[in-house]
Amino acid sequence: MRRQGSGDRTPLSREQxxxxxxxxxxxxxLDALSMRSLGEAVGVQAMxxxxxxxxxxxxxxxxxxxxxxEIEVPPASGGWRAAMIGRAGSAxxxxxxxxxxxGLMMSRVNIGPGMLRYIxxxxxxxxxxxxxxxxxxxxxxxxxxxxxxxxxQALHFPLERSRYAEMAAQFLPMLPxxxxxxxxxxxxxxxxxxxxxxxxxxxxxxxxxxGLEALRPPEPDRAGAG
Amino acid sequence: MRRQGSGDRTPLSREQxxxxxxxxxxxxxLDALSMRSLGEAVGVQAMxxxxxxxxxxxxxxxxxxxxxxEIEVPPASGGWRAAMIGRAGSAxxxxxxxxxxxGLMMSRVNIGPGMLRYIxxxxxxxxxxxxxxxxxxxxxxxxxxxxxxxxxQALHFPLERSRYAEMAAQFLPMLPxxxxxxxxxxxxxxxxxxxxxxxxxxxxxxxxxxGLEALRPPEPDRAGAG
DNA sequence: TTGACATACATACAGTGTATGCTTACAGTG
DNA sequence: CACTGTAAGCATACACTGTATGTATGTCAA
Numbered sequence: 001m002r003r004q005g006s007g008d009r010t011p012l013s014r015e016q017x018x019x020x021x022x023x024x025x026x027x028x029x030l031d032a033l034s035m036r037s038l039g040e041a042v043g044v045q046a047m048x049x050x051x052x053x054x055x056x057x058x059x060x061x062x063x064x065x066x067x068x069x070e071i072e073v074p075p076a077s078g079g080w081r082a083a084m085i086g087r088a089g090s091a092x093x094x095x096x097x098x099x100x101x102x103g104l105m106m107s108r109v110n111i112g113p114g115m116l117r118y119i120x121x122x123x124x125x126x127x128x129x130x131x132x133x134x135x136x137x138x139x140x141x142x143x144x145x146x147x148x149x150x151x152x153q154a155l156h157f158p159l160e161r162s163r164y165a166e167m168a169a170q171f172l173p174m175l176p177x178x179x180x181x182x183x184x185x186x187x188x189x190x191x192x193x194x195x196x197x198x199x200x201x202x203x204x205x206x207x208x209x210x211g212l213e214a215l216r217p218p219e220p221d222r223a224g225a226g
Numbered sequence: 227m228r229r230q231g232s233g234d235r236t237p238l239s240r241e242q243x244x245x246x247x248x249x250x251x252x253x254x255x256l257d258a259l260s261m262r263s264l265g266e267a268v269g270v271q272a273m274x275x276x277x278x279x280x281x282x283x284x285x286x287x288x289x290x291x292x293x294x295x296e297i298e299v300p301p302a303s304g305g306w307r308a309a310m311i312g313r314a315g316s317a318x319x320x321x322x323x324x325x326x327x328x329g330l331m332m333s334r335v336n337i338g339p340g341m342l343r344y345i346x347x348x349x350x351x352x353x354x355x356x357x358x359x360x361x362x363x364x365x366x367x368x369x370x371x372x373x374x375x376x377x378x379q380a381l382h383f384p385l386e387r388s389r390y391a392e393m394a395a396q397f398l399p400m401l402p403x404x405x406x407x408x409x410x411x412x413x414x415x416x417x418x419x420x421x422x423x424x425x426x427x428x429x430x431x432x433x434x435x436x437g438l439e440a441l442r443p444p445e446p447d448r449a450g451a452g
Numbered sequence: 453t454t455g456a457c458a459t460a461c462a463t464a465c466a467g468t469g470t471a472t473g474c475t476t477a478c479a480g481t482g
Numbered sequence: 483c484a485c486t487g488t489a490a491g492c493a494t495a496c497a498c499t500g501t502a503t504g505t506a507t508g509t510c511a512a
Contacts, residue, residue, distance in 0.1 A: 011490060030333075035469060047470075048491045056469065100333075107256075107329035109382045116406050124408040133412055134421050141379060142430030148378050149371030156335045180342050182350040186359055195360050204368030207437030208430060237459060261500060273501075274460045282500065 012042055014052045018062045022098065025063065030100040033059075060104055065112030067101040070094045073121035080129030081209050085202070087122060088147050092201050095151045102152055130219050131212075139212050146208060150201045165193050238268055240278045244288045248324065251289065256326040259285075286330055291338030293327045296320045299347035306355030307435050311428070313348060314373050318427050321377045328378055356445050357438075365438050372434060376427045391419050 020041040024033045035056060039046040053059050072090040074083035095102050119140065126136035159167040168190040175184040190197040246267040250259045261282060265272040279285050298316040300309035321328050345366065352362035385393040394416040401410040416423040 034467080036467085044490090045492055047472095047493080050470075051490055103329060103333035106332045106378055106382065107326075109384050111384055116401070116409060120406040120409040123412060127408055127411075133415050136408075137412055137421075137423070138425060138429050141376070141425045142372070142433065145372050145375030145379060145430055146368070147375065149373065149375030150367070152332055152374050152378075153367060153371060156332065158335045158337055175342070180346040182353055182362075183342060183346040185353075186349060186363055189359050195363075197363070199364060199367045203364050204371055204434060207368065207434050211433030211436055260498080262498085270459095271461055273462080273503095276501075277459055 012044060012048070012052055014062070017042060017049055017052050018059065018066055021059050022063050022066060025100045026098060030104070035059075057108070061108060061110055061112065064101055064104050064108070064110050065114040067094060067098050067114075068112070068118055069114035070097075071118055073118060074125040080125055081213070083125050084122075084143055084209060085205065088143065088201060088205050091144075091147050092151050092154075095147075096154070099155050102148065102155055105148070130217050131215075132217070135215060142208055142212075143205070146204050147201065150199070150204065154199065159197075161198060164197050165191050168197065238270060238274070238278055240288070243268060243275055243278050244285065244292055247285050248289050248292060251326045252324060256330070261285075283334070287334060287336050287338060290327055290330050290334070290336050291340040293320060293324050293340075294338070294344055295340035296323075297344055299344060300351040306351055307439070309351050310348075310369055310435060311431065314369060314427060314431050317370075317373045318377050318380075321373075322380065325381050328374065328381055331374070356443050357441075358443070361441060368434055368438075369431070372430050373427065376425070376430065380425065385423075387424060390423050391417050394423065 017038065021033055021038055024037060024041055035046040035049055038059070039049055042049075049059075053062065071094045072087065074080075074087045122140045122143075123136050126139055127133065131139060159171070168187045172184070172187050172191060175187060177184050186195075186197075189195040243264065247259055247264055250263060250267055261272040261275055264285070265275055268275075275285075279288065297320045298313065300306075300313045348366045348369075349362050352365055353359065357365060385397070394413045398410070398413055398417060401413060403410050412421075412423075415421045
C-alpha cells in the first residue's frame with residue numbers, strides 16, 4: 001500500500017506492477033498472485049492495474065520474461081564450452097530462485113525480448129565457435145532442453161536436499177520390493193548414506209558438450225584472418 | 227451427461243472421472259477443466275465428484291499419473307541403448323498427445339504409481355546394463371531432463387512445423403538485425419528453405435547415450451553366469 | 453421393516469478475472 | 483486565470499471458480 005491519498009502522485013508503471021507480481025509469487029507462491037493481491041501490493045485497486053497491463057495473462061507473460069532477463073548471457077567471445085556452462089548455471093540458479101517460473105514457461109507460448117536475447121546470445125556464441133547455423137540451433141535446443149528438464153526435476157523432487165538420507169528412510173515403506181525393486185535399492189542406498197542422491201546439472205551437460213565438441217567443424221585458422 | 231434419471235445406476239468411479247478429465251483437457255484445454263464441466267461430462271453435479279476424488283488437486287495429480295502410465299516402459303532385458311531410445315520416444319509422443327501434462331508436471335510434486343513404475347523400470351534397465359546404482363540414477367536424470375525439456379520447447383514453440391518457412395518469413399520483421407543478429411540469420415535461413423528448422427529429440431539423446439556408453443563399466447562376462 | 457451407508461443433489465459463500473461507467477487530478481491551451 | 487482533454491484510479495457488477503454444508507434417494511444387511 002503506497003498511494004491512496006498519501007500524496008504519492010507518481011503514476012504506476014508496468015515495470016513496477018511486474019516487479020510486485022514477482023515479489024508476490026516468490027514470497028507466497030503463484031496461487032497467491034491475483035489481480036486484487038497485486039493491486040494491494042502496489043497500493044491500488046485491482047482494476048487500476050489494467051491501465052498498465054492488458055490482463056492477467058499479460059502479467060504472467062511479463063514476469064516470465066523478466067525472469068529470463070535475469071539469466072546471464074554468454075559473452076560474445078571466449079571459449080564456447082565455458083560460456084555454455086556459465087549460461088546453464090545462471091539459468092538453473094535463476095529458475096530455482098523463482099520456482100514458479102519454470103511451470104509458467106511450460107504452459108504458455110512466450111517470446112518476449114528477454115527470451116529472444118537469451119536465445120540470440122547463445123546461438124551467436126556457438127556460431128562464433130565455428131558451428132554451422134543448423135548445428136548451433138540443434139546444440140542450443142539440446143542444451144536448453146537439459147537445463148529446463150533438469151531444473152524441473154530438481155524443483156518438483158519431493159525430498160529436501162538437506163535431510164536426504166533421513167527422508168529416504170521415511171519414504172522406503174511406500175516402495176514395495178516386488179513392484180519397485182530398483183527404486184527401493186536406490187532409496188536404501190541413500191538412506192544408508194552410501195550415496196548422497198544429489199544430482200548435478202553438470203553431469204548431463206558435460207556429456208552433451210563432449211558430444212558437441214566432437215561434431216564441431218575444425219576451426220579454419222582464424223589467427224591470420226582477424 | 228450419462229445418468230440423471232436415465233436409469234443408469236452403476237455408480238461413478240474415480241477412474242471414470244479422471245478419464246473424463248483427460249478428455250476435457252485434451253479437447254478444450256486445461257482451462258476448460260472445472261469441477262462443473264467435469265461433472266457435466268460424466269452426467270453428475272459438481273459436488274458429486276467429491277465422492278470419488280478428494281478435490282481438484284487430486285484430479286490434476288490423478289490425470290498426470292494416468293498420462294505417465296501411458297508411457298511405454300523399457301523391457302527388463304535387451305540393449306540398454308535401444309531401450310532408452312524407445313522409452314524417450316514413447317514419453318515424448320505421450321506428452322505431445324496431452325500437451326497440458328508437461329505444464330502440470332512442472333507445477334506440482336507428483337509421485338504416483340505411474341511415475342514410480344516409470345522411474346523404476348528405467349533404473350532397472352540401466353542397472354541391468356552394468357551401470358552402478360549411482361551412475362544409473364544420474365543417467366536417468368539426465369535422459370529424463372532431456373525428454374522433459376525437449377518436449378517443453380517443442381510444445382511452446384510459437385511456429386507450426388508444417389508451414390515453417392512461411393511463418394519464419396512473417397516472423398522476420400520482429401527481429402531487428404542489430405539486436406538479434408543470430409536469430410535473424412537463423413530465421414532467414416529457415417524462410418529461404420535452406421534449413422527446415424525441425425528439431426529431433428534423438429540429437430541430444432544420442433549425445434547423452436554416447437557419453438553414457440563411455441562411462442559404462444566393462445561388462446563382466448555374463449555369458450557364463452546366466 | 454428398519455437402519456446404515458454410499459451416492460447424488462441443492463444451496464451458499466468467498467474469491468477469481470474483468471467489463472463498464474464513474475470520479476479525480478494533472479497537462480496543455482487560450 | 484479558467485477551460486478542457488486525458489490519463490489514472492475507483493466502485494460496482496457479473497459470470498465463473500472450488501468447495502463447505504445439509505439433504506434426499508437408492509441399495510443392501512439384519
